[in-house]
Amino acid sequence: MAWNEPGNNNDNNGRDNDPWGKNNNRGGREQGPPDLDEVFNKLSQKLGGKFGKKGGKGPSFSGGSAMGFGAIAIIAILIWVFSGFYTIGEAERGVVLRLGKYERIVDPGLNWRPRFIDEVTPVNVQAIRSLRASGLMLTKDENVVTVEMGVQYRVSDPYKYLYRVTNADDSLRQATDSALRAVIGDSLMDSILTSGRQAIRQETEKTLNQIIDKYDMGLTVIDVNFQSSRPPEQVKDAFDDAIAAREDEERFIREAEAYKNEILPKATGRAERLKKEAQGYTERTVNEALGQVAQFEKLLPEYNAAPKVTRDRLYLDSMEKIYSHSSKVLIDSDSSGNMLYLPIDKLISESQKNSATNRAKDKSQPTYDGIQLDQKNSSESQDSGTNSTSARQGRF
Structure with missing residues (x-):
């Protein structure tokens, strides 16, 4: 039953249920809600007791209330002014929103804003942030490989970082995972596990930058690191054997190249020496032949003058040369x-x-x-x- 229903002015204990607490019959007339003038008079009397003379009569409504409200207003203004000062760190930039709308970027140092009107969000633009994307991914040759990729980045535009996308860090993580899966899907498993890691890292970084530029998230990628790539655990032993065989192949190739580099110069020098010896032998033989021809040409006039004597002399000289190296006696x-x-x-x-x-x-x-x-x-x-x-x- 409502408090103001007829016959319900008193509760069971006989107390008045008037919420104003002043429903006493005066002169046989029910009194309504309290008068506002009376409320302000009481408030002014309290303030007058604090700011006015002690022991004296309280100020009237007009003078006391004006002084009290002025003091309250001054105190409130001072509190509002001093509460508007704030500090932005050296590595931070502040994004200012005025009544929910972007206003400006504030630099590091002591700044002031009208409180309850401007809202400032500091963002660290110098810190190097990092994230990691990993998971099972399908390769071009329809194999499954586990890949982990780390990304280092920083904030380049605080406003875009806060308000272009819902969560820039999570968006970058999703973009990294998408770019990595796209690159892995276009690569062979052997290349992913061995020699193609650098190419995959560069291609992933390029694809990730394209995604960031498209969404304009206010982030800058500093570096992309290909942390690890491994086959699934079920076939890890077989892949380890294949990798060991490939490493042995490369080692044998390096050993063969080292042996070639050691032997080839020696063989080249020996061939060059044999060539020089052959050239020397050729020159010596030719010179000897030319000398014999010259000697024969000198003997020819003598032979023409006395053929028999010259022929006998040549014969004796030849026989002496031949038999001087023989142990036989004729x-x-x-x-x-x-x-x-x-x-x-x-x-x-x-x-x-x-x-x-x-x-x-x-x-x-x-x-x-x-x-x-x-x-x-x-x-x-x-x-x-x-x-x-x-x-x-x-x-x-």
Whole structure:
């Protein structure tokens, strides 16, 4: 039942239910809501007791209330002014919104804004932020590979970073994942796991920058790092074996190249030396032939003058050259009927053996003995030379 319904002015305890607390019958007439003048008078009396003279009569409504409201207004204005000061850090920039609309960018330092009118959001524009995108991705040759990519970036435009997209950091993460999946989908698994990592990193960075420029998120990508790429765990052992075999292949190739670099210069030098020797031999042979021709040309006039004598002389010289290197002895059988045996080869061998023995004795005997032995050996050598010369002369 409502408080103002007829017959409901008192509760069960006999108390008045008037919410104004002043529903007392005065003069037989019910009193309505309190008068506003009375409320202001009471408020002015309280303020007058604080700001007016003590013990005196409180100020009237007009004078006391004006003074109280002025003091309150001054205090409120001072609080509002001082509460509007704020500080932006050295690495930050402040984005100012006035009544919800973008106003300006404020620089680091002490600044002031009209409180409850301007709203300032500081954004760090120098900090290097990072995120990581990873997951199972399908390659061009229909294999599955786990790839992790790290991105480092910073805020280049605070306003765009805050208000162009709902969440710039999350948007960049999604853009990185999209760009990475697009690049991995156009690459072969062997290239992803081995030699194509650098190319994939560059292509991912290029694709990611295109996405950022398209959405205009106020971010700048500093670096993209290809952190890891590995096959699924189910086939990891087989891929490890394949990678080990590939590494062995590369190692063998490097060893073969090192061996080639070591052997090839030697072979080239040896070939060059043989070539020079062949050229020297050619020149020497040609010169010898030319010398023989010149010698023959000198003998030709002599031969024309006395053919028989020149021919015999040439024959004897040639035979002497030939038989000087032979141990055989030829004797004219017509000169005697006896058969002569001269073991010239054994005599020469014995002579060489005696010479070696004498040299060994020279090292152990006194000097004068060595001189006498040398003279004796010299005499024997002269006798052997005479016999040899006689034998050669006997042949002819």
